[in-house]
Amino acid sequence: MKQTINPAVLQIRSLSANYGDVKALDDISLDVQKGEIVGMIGPNGAGKSTLIKVLSGVLKASAGEVLINQKDVNSYSPNQRARTLAVVPQARQLGGAFTVEQAVLLGRTAYLGFLGKPAREDLTKVAWAMKQTAVDSLADRKLAEISGGEQQRVLMARALAQDTPVLLLDEPTNHLDLRYQVNLLKLIKKLVKQEGLSVLMAMHDLNQVSGTADRVVLLANGKLKALGSPEEVLTPENIMQAYQTEIETFTHPTTNKHIIFPVE
Numbered sequence: 001m002k003q004t005i006n007p008a009v010l011q012i013r014s015l016s017a018n019y020g021d022v023k024a025l026d027d028i029s030l031d032v033q034k035g036e037i038v039g040m041i042g043p044n045g046a047g048k049s050t051l052i053k054v055l056s057g058v059l060k061a062s063a064g065e066v067l068i069n070q071k072d073v074n075s076y077s078p079n080q081r082a083r084t085l086a087v088v089p090q091a092r093q094l095g096g097a098f099t100v101e102q103a104v105l106l107g108r109t110a111y112l113g114f115l116g117k118p119a120r121e122d123l124t125k126v127a128w129a130m131k132q133t134a135v136d137s138l139a140d141r142k143l144a145e146i147s148g149g150e151q152q153r154v155l156m157a158r159a160l161a162q163d164t165p166v167l168l169l170d171e172p173t174n175h176l177d178l179r180y181q182v183n184l185l186k187l188i189k190k191l192v193k194q195e196g197l198s199v200l201m202a203m204h205d206l207n208q209v210s211g212t213a214d215r216v217v218l219l220a221n222g223k224l225k226a227l228g229s230p231e232e233v234l235t236p237e238n239i240m241q242a243y244q245t246e247i248e249t250f251t252h253p254t255t256n257k258h259i260i261f262p263v264e
Contacts, residue, residue, distance in 0.1 A: 007070055009034050009198040010055075010166050015064035017054050024050040026222045028064070032166070032198045037188065039213030039230075040202040043243050046219040048202035049090055052170045055200070056087045068166060082110035086159035088152075090170040090202075096144030100135055101126065103143055103154050107161030129160040132187055134180070148175040156184065160191075169201040173208065185212050210234055210258045218242055230258045 008031035017025040025047050032038050040048050053059040055066055057073070066073040068084050076084065086107070095103075107129070108122040118126075130136040133153040138146055143154065152175045159167060169188075173181040189212060191197050203209050209216055209230065216233040218226040220242040226233045239247045239260070246263040 006034065008032055009069060010200065011067040011070070012051075012055070013065045013067070015051070015054060015066065016062045017050055017059055018062050019050075023062075024222050025054065025061075028219075028224050030217055030224065030227065032200050034165070034198055035192055035196040036215065037192055037199045037201060037213045039209035039216045040200060040219065041204075041206060041209055041216060041233075041242075042219035042225075045221075046242070047222040048219055049170050050222075051219070052087065052089075052168050052200070052202060055168055056085065057081060079110040082162060082164075084164055085166040085168065086162040086164040087168045088155050088159045088170060088172050090174060096142060098143050099139065100141055100143065100146070100154050100157075101130070101139040104130055104135075104157045104161050107158040110162070125163060126157075126161050129157040132160060133157040134183065149177060149180060152176055153180065153184070165196070165198060167197050167199045169199065171202055171204065173203070173205070181208070188212065206234055206239075206260045210260065211255070234258055234260055 010032040012028055012030040015025055015028040016023065028051065030038070040051070042048055050059065054061050055073070068076070073081065104126050105118060105122070108118060108125060111122060112118060127136065130139060133156045135150065135153050135157055138150060143151060152172070156172060173184060176184065185208060188199060188201070192199055201213070213230060215228060216230050217224060218233050218238055225242055226238050234249065236247050236249065239245060247260050248263055250259050251257070252259050
């Protein structure tokens with residue numbers, strides 16, 4: 001019997017975008033499957049954050065299309081988009097007067113009724129998201145009173161509270177100490193496995209990408225330079241071309257993960 005291949009949840013087709021007269025993305029095509037983590041790497045200015053902005057509707061594409069569940073994302077209403085795609089931005093975008101719980105509850109906005117009053121299901125989802133990201137003990141604290149790393153975890157909790165099939169993460173481990181970096185990446189992998197989430201994640205740490213992502217996309221100068229498994233993309237040749245940095249690679253003896261380190 002011939003096996004049926006399901007279409008990707010997130011499909012990016014020949015996508016380009018500009019900042020004024022400057023082309024920031026140039027003909028990007030990429031799929032993210034259900035239950036897959038795609039790690040996005042590249043030097044500063046490569047187009048990683050720009051791609052996430054276009055996918056989330058913050059920046060308009062100049063060409064190409066984005067499909068979620070085979071439907072053009074531009075045909076979604078704001079509420080439909082918010083129920084389909086959640087974003088953890090690189091820059092913290094939280095009002096300091098909110099409490100942590102109030103900030104996470106913003107992730108449920110698309111589900112609230114006419115009066116905007118949260119139902120029991122909304123509060124349950126918020127409590128779950130705060131526990132998953134270890135900010136439940138901060139629920140009543142003002143955002144202005146907590147650290148940058150704690151705010152980053154609040155942003156992650158807000159995204160999880162949205163309960164979407166697609167998750168876009170722009171440097172999600174920024175501002176986190178090592179313990180919370182490890183815990184967050186474990187959480188992402190667990191949710192992808194259990195819930196079948198589709199995750200596109202921009203990161204700077206190549207070893208974290210190698211240890212977390214199913215596939216890796218390398219951007220440079222707004223163009224897609226390589227796409228494949230961590231072993232296929234994180235090669236000395238690709239890294240030299242994109243980063244102008246010499247590296248060596250080896251396979252970890254116990255995890256079998258692809259390890260990268262710069263040559264002095």
